[in-house]
Amino acid sequence: MGKIKSAVITAILVAAIVVMAFFATVSFGVPGSNGVERYNSFMSAIRLGGDFTGRASAVLYPEGVISAADFEAGKPENDEDKLSNYKDKYKQFGSVYIEKEVLGEEEDAAEKFKAKVKNDAEVISARFDQKGYSDYSVAVSDGFTLRVEVPTGFTYAEYKDLSSSTRSEVTTDISRSIQYLAYNGELSLRNSEVGKVNNSNILTPITADLTTYFKSFQKISAAGNHAVKVNLTSVGREQFKTMSAAVVQAENDKAIDFYVGEAELLSLSLDAAIDEKSFYITVPNGESVAQDFAIVLNSVANGKSVMLDYNTDDNLDVIYMSAPMGGLSAIFLMVTLFIIVAAAIVYSIVKYKKLGLVNTMMIVIYALTMITACMILEIEVTIAGAFTLVLGLALVCGSNFALFEAVRRETKKGKTMQSSVKSGYKATLFGILELHAVFVVAAIMLALICVGELAACGLIFFIATVASYVLFWFTRFMWYVISSPVRDKFKFGGFTREELNDEQV
Known part of the structure; x- marks a missing residue:
């Protein structure tokens, strides 16, 4: 040469x-449209583990369980009768207080409650296992609460607040994941017109084994759009064909809503009957939410349900801790x-x-x-x-x-x-x-x-x-x-x- x-x-x-x-x-x-903006290098856009960017932590309290601090804060003032009734309402177990009505009156009520919390820790841990975190922890705390800890997964730019918009997106996704993956209850499909009068349920009373209908739920992302793909068995395909045909004929409510417990995850709007082995339901809130919903739906469809209500929709406080190193x-x-x-x-x-x-x-x-x-x-x-x-x-x-x-x-x-x-x-x-x-x-x-x-x-x-x-x-x-x-x-x-x-x- x-x-x-x-x-x-x-x-x-x-x-x-x-x-x-x-x-x-x-x-x-x-130079940017709003003054000076920042170009972040490839290195500063790499996601880092919790050892380098910290972790997010939340304590999940089952319904009827409160911390000692919340117990003290909730005490009525200047009314001895109300204070006495308030104290009689709860029973103390270490650093938490549990409503007696929630706990029950059996001699082994506390142990049964602990067993449910332990079961929930295993179910929620299995759900987090599918998120792909480098490390995470779902552990029973004080016997009656759960402590969830996940790495923030910030990039260096996000960790140092050099990319505030994406940092906000990451923290929102973390909070939502903890919220959704702790949902309790069974899967039900509902429609207000076609379903039963008491809870609008249109599927689950047929059989307790939902794998009769569902093969799996998958998160699908393409061209900036995100959805949950519902894969049906042959029995499920026939059942959905019948259900969807009835829903399409409804006067006002032409949707099949997917519920876990009392939380609505997905809503499938219909203009024709479904006769396919799989279909897609769009998720408007991003890829992480679509993944969370797919994980929860797979969990409950396979009989892995959270037993207690942790009320994560209204009572979730996520703490972001600095990097341990x-x-x-x-x-x-x-x-x-x-x-x-x-x-x-x-x-x-x-x-x-x-x-x-x-x-x-x-x-x-x-x-x-x-x-x-x-x-x-x-x-x-x-x-x-x-x-x-x-x-x-x-x-x-x-x-x-x-x-x-x-x-x-x-x-x-x-x-x-x-x-x-x-x-x-x-x-x-x-x-x-x-x-x-x-x-x-x-x-x-x-x-x-x-x-x-x-x-x-x-x-x-x-x-x-x-x-x-x-x-x-x-x-x-x-x-x-x-x-x-x-x-x-x-x-x-x-x-x-x-x-x-x-x-x-």
Whole structure:
């Protein structure tokens, strides 16, 4: 390859890397319609785990259960009779008070109530398990209440209030998730005209096993629109055909409303009977709400219902806690990752001279690829996720270093540089391919089988492994492009060719 062609290709690639690196790492103010607005870099738009951006916490009180503080605040003043009646209404259990009417009069009433709370903790925990949080906790507190804790999942820009609008959206989604996933009661479908007089119920009295009708509920998002997809069994399809035909004939109420307990989740407006194995119900409040509704509907349809009413529609107080590792923990993470990348670059250049610059390109491309992937796929990066990113970097560098050393060994046999490179690739190809194949399979299994933080790590490592293998081959191309104009190709890579004397030949 000629000098000009080599220089042009190299210049284009370097320019692309520099531009990409600028937008990936640098945030800055830009002129906007309302004064100065801010461009947030790719890095500042990556979602971070609770260790770096804090957690959201809420205590859920079943109906009839209040805290000691609320008990004291509710005491009537200046009326001894009312105060006495108020105190007689409740029974104290540690730091909470429970209405005697709610608790019941049986000797083991408290234990039965605790059993219901424990059941609800397991059901709600299973629901949160499907949200994809890096970590979360649903635990019984004081025996009679539930404490829910989830990571905020803020980006760095949101955490530092540099993107207030999206921060508000995140906090709203968190509050809604806690509210919706704690809904109690059974699934019922209602219509005020076609349904029964007492509760407008038009389906659930037929059978207690709702899987007779429903296969599953799925969250669907496309082109900015969000919906819940309802998948029916063959029996469910026939039942909905009959129900929808009746609803369409109604005078005013032409909708089938999906209720969990007394909370309306979805409303399906009809202008014709449904005769399909699946249909979609639009959710206007965003992707997170559609996911929440699908999770709750799947839960209750499969007989996993919350037993107690936690009144999360009206009595939910979510507290946002700061990052346990400190307010600067996200900065420390970024600095640490930059230091590791810089160390890998310095080692490459010192060890392999100009060939180290080729490996430097691969390191930077890998870093930009992972930053972009984490941002676009909204992968929540935790400490384990950051460690996985470093493992991916080690795989990129390790693959190239193994290649470089194989080429070095070939040059010591007296071969030309071109022959040494070909032999080096042949010597390492099977091992590199086998290693990457094993890592890809392991990463896929981790991403599909596990949940939360482990699933995120699996996805990160899958992307990193694929990037590593692609860069392994791109290294050879750029090695050829950059070294083509160089006369001493051995010196380019810090190699020494061993000349064979007559006796060795």
